[in-house]
Amino acid sequence: MTLRPVETWLTDMDGVLVHEEVPIPGATEFIDALKESGLQFLVLTNNSIYTPRDLRARLLGSGIDVPETAIWTSALATAQFLADQRPHGTAYVVGEAGLTTALHDVGYVMTDRDPDYVVLGETRTYSFEAITRAIRLVDAGARFIATNPDPSGPSQQGMLPATGAVAALITAATGRTPYYVGKPNPLMMRSALNRLDAHSESTVMVGDRMDTDIVSGLEAGLRTVLVTTGSTRPEDVERFPYRPTRVVDSIADLVAMVGSPARGEHGIDAGHDSGEGHGEG
Structure with a gap:
């Protein structure tokens, strides 16, 4: 099967871009690369306390400049x-x-x-x-x-x-x-796709939790990337009955992939065997 090129990125916030309000190395560069690429993207969070304007200000305080319109919450x-x-x-x-x-x-x-x-x-x-x-x-x-x-x-x-x-x-x-309504309900992913008028077959979900981010992305028909800077440890991935498309150390490993072809040795689907692909940038 020929996979469609990646046109849309969805990414979790806590554990992927920040820990509390401390930025994870590579997060700023990843968001900047998305904005420069012209690709559509949304930052997703299950936290319903804050409005997108509040979250933009909090992320900006961490040095991560995410537009208010690019934040999608469970609220x-x-x-x-x-x-x-x-x-x-x-x-x-x-x-x-x-x-x-x-x-x-x-x-x-x-x-x-x-x-x-x-x-x-x-x-x-x-x-x-x-x-x-x-x-x-x-x-x-x-x-x-x-x-x-x-x-x-x-x-x-x-x-x-x-x-x-x-x-x-x-x-x-x-x-x-x-x-x-929120993750792991795939409805959260589908509502994000609808907001962008995006297609599941050309979208990647980046998350740090196998039991929320990855399973909801998978059930919504997205390609998925697990980063190991948050809740799911690398050694725990194989315990789950489903697998992400790819496992990487952190969001920094995805900066070079933004805007690259979705297939081939540098794409999301390279190293699809996620259990063995951990650590490959």
């Missing part, structure tokens, strides 16, 4: 999903500005009076009162949506409970499981 994907499912609906939201702004922008009204949905996102200030209200609304029949299933997240002080952990609390109380 944006969730808002788009709800707008498609039930246009101009209502929602009770447990989350931060990234989520509430995205929902407002698609015409949703925030309310705690018989909402169509309870939407749970990331927040650093979960309140017992808000979670109790969410439980009662879900129990009364509101549809339960969560931006992503991540059970925990990092901070400078250590692990933090994330959306998946709080969703589990609500599920335990109500017996209702949320529909998760």
Whole structure:
């Protein structure tokens, strides 16, 4: 089968471009190469706390200049999903500005009076009162949506409970499981492709987690590249029943590939045997 040349790049943020707010070597050069190539790209994140404008400022503070329009969050994907499912609906939201702004922008009204949905996102200030209200609304029949299933997240002080952990609390109380929009749901990838009017067969997904980035990219029909600067260690790759198209040490190894042919010895598909190809730039 002849593979189409790469025309679009999707890349995860945490563990690929940055650790917290510390840039990973090669990240700035990779983004600059994408902008210079003229290829379409999006930076993806399951974190729903921040708006794209916020994230652009945070990345810029790390020396990585990503346009606001090139950032796609689980909050944006969730808002788009709800707008498609039930246009101009209502929602009770447990989350931060990234989520509430995205929902407002698609015409949703925030309310705690018989909402169509309870939407749970990331927040650093979960309140017992808000979670109790969410439980009662879900129990009364509101549809339960969560931006992503991540059970925990990092901070400078250590692990933090994330959306998946709080969703589990609500599920335990109500017996209702949320529909998760973010990775590993391939819907997150497809919504990103739709935003760019891009095709899966000419798109590459770069991520640091086999169980979210790589599997969602694979299920959406994308070629995938695992970088080993984040969650999945090189020795763990072979434990999974699926494989990325390629494994590299870090995002720095992909700078030279941007704009190069998608096949041949310098392409993404060179060294398709990812277990043996680790470390080949």
